[in-house]
Amino acid sequence: SQQGEEDPQALSIQEGENATMNCSYKTSINNLQWYRQNSGRGLVHLILIRSNEREKHSGRLRVTLDTSKKSSSLLITASRAADTASYFCATDPKSSGDKLTFGTGTRLAVRP
Amino acid sequence: KAGVTQTPRYLIKTRGQQVTLSCSPISGHRSVSWYQQTPGQGLQFLFEYFSETQRNKGNFPGRFSGRQFSNSRSEMNVSTLELGDSALYLCASCQGDREGQPQHFGDGTRLSIL
Numbered sequence: 001s002q003q004g005e006e007d008p009q010a011l012s013i014q015e016g017e018n019a020t021m022n023c024s025y026k027t028s029i030n031n032l033q034w035y036r037q038n039s040g041r042g043l044v045h046l047i048l049i050r051s052n053e054r055e056k057h058s059g060r061l062r063v064t065l066d067t068s069k070k071s072s073s074l075l076i077t078a079s080r081a082a083d084t085a086s087y088f089c090a091t092d093p094k095s096s097g098d099k100l101t102f103g104t105g106t107r108l109a110v111r112p
Numbered sequence: 113k114a115g116v117t118q119t120p121r122y123l124i125k126t127r128g129q130q131v132t133l134s135c136s137p138i139s140g141h142r143s144v145s146w147y148q149q150t151p152g153q154g155l156q157f158l159f160e161y162f163s164e165t166q167r168n169k170g171n172f173p174g175r176f177s178g179r180q181f182s183n184s185r186s187e188m189n190v191s192t193l194e195l196g197d198s199a200l201y202l203c204a205s206c207q208g209d210r211e212g213q214p215q216h217f218g219d220g221t222r223l224s225i226l
């Protein structure tokens with residue numbers, strides 16, 4: 001079963017605009033990670049935010065985490081056509097023995 | 113450093129056959145995890161190996177099995193293939209010795225069952 005649920009499922013924006021994706025999850029976590037997947041390729045790790053962090057930045061990426069609401073958001077600023085991909089959140093649960101669990105993904109299309 | 117390498121990239125099999133997929137992790141990484149990705153179910157965790165031992169297992173039938181060798185390379189085997197096993201199989205590696213390490217993925221093996 002999916003731990004994380006992304007919203008929206010698909011997003012289409014113009015180059016230069018910002019893209020925001022949301023992730024909700026169910027259990028307590030150690031950290032939450034965001035990955036990108038280009039069509040037909042493997043996933044690429046973008047950013048990790050720990051449960052005691054509220055916001056993190058990496059280049060044009062900004063991630064927030066609200067553990068009280070069990071939700072996270074990924075903001076991509078000044079989007080480029082090359083950002084076109086699927087984006088997944090993945091939660092690392094606190095329960096020992098539980099594994100990294102991926103959400104359903106958001107398909108982002110950036111129009112040139 | 114070379115990335116995670118999965119072979120073969122594409123595979124076509126028929127129902128009832130078995131298949132073995134291979135994964136070479138990044139040098140120095142001792143944890144290898146396998147995932148199945150389908151349009152309907154998304155990314156589903158199969159199992160994780162660390163230092164040749166299965167450390168974690170997902171909810172897949174016993175037809176799905178794996179192993180890890182002393183050099184950390186891993187293989188995944190699926191027996192008695194079913195149409196529903198058609199998927200992209202992804203392997204990911206990390207050092208595996210502490211919490212919060214990002215996974216490094218290969219480009220996967222696309223398995224098609226006829």
